Amino acid sequence: MLKVEHIGIAVKNMESANSLFGKLFNIEPYKLEKVESEGVSTSFFKMGETKIELLEAENEDSAIAKFIAKKGEGIHHIAYEVEDIEAEMKRLESEGFQLINKAPKKGADNKMVCFLHPKTTNGVLVELCQEIKS
Ligand SMILES: CC[C@H](C(=O)O)C(=O)SCCNC(=O)CCNC(=O)[C@H](O)C(C)(C)COP(=O)(O)OP(=O)(O)OC[C@H]1O[C@@H](n2cnc3c(N)ncnc32)[C@H](O)[C@@H]1OP(=O)(O)O
Numbered sequence: 233m234l235k236v237e238h239i240g241i242a243v244k245n246m247e248s249a250n251s252l253f254g255k256l257f258n259i260e261p262y263k264l265e266k267v268e269s270e271g272v273s274t275s276f277f278k279m280g281e282t283k284i285e286l287l288e289a290e291n292e293d294s295a296i297a298k299f300i301a302k303k304g305e306g307i308h309h310i311a312y313e314v315e316d317i318e319a320e321m322k323r324l325e326s327e328g329f330q331l332i333n334k335a336p337k338k339g340a341d342n343k344m345v346c347f348l349h350p351k352t353t354n355g356v357l358v359e360l361c362q363e364i365k366s
Pocket residue numbers: 240267270272274285287295296298299302308309311332338339340341343345347349350351355356357359
């Protein structure tokens with residue numbers, strides 16, 4: 233794994249969260265992007281070598297909606313950048329980590345992603361991200 237690519241934070245209202253984190257960081261988000269397949273809208277703040285990703289649910293089936301209903305707003309996941317997501321998925325599965333999605337899927341911010349189940353990662357939802365090379 234190369235670095236912490238982003239930290240995902242679940243928020244109820246993107247507009248107010250963007251305003252709050254914009255004041256906190258004293259910067260504007262560099263990207264607002266909907267990911268239909270995940271039922272989320274996202275907002276990214278660049279923080280040095282890593283990013284903060286705000287996530288708002290677009291529908292009640294969204295993982296973010298369920299998370300907020302159960303746990304409230306807050307840190308949702310940690311994403312790591314990897315060179316070769318398929319190789320990492322194979323390695324991690326052989327190490328006993330549970331893959332939530334068995335194949336990489338298109339995520340936000342030009343990445344292919346997959347998720348590891350929190351019950352196999354000490355309660356922290358982990359996302360792997362590989363940059364989609366143009
Ligand atoms: C891809 C776009 C973007 C990007 O960066 O590119 C994103 O990051 S999208 C982020 C939103 N999408 C996801 O999170 C997809 C992966 N998540 C899932 O598949 C589910 O949320 C899952 C499997 C983690 C939980 O599923 P579900 O909510 O249906 O089940 P439960 O509520 O029963 O949870 C089971 C168990 O896990 C605990 N849990 C749930 N979410 C989290 C979390 N974010 N962090 C830590 N733990 C979590 C939950 O409390 C349950 O534990 P239990 O002890 O049984 O209460």
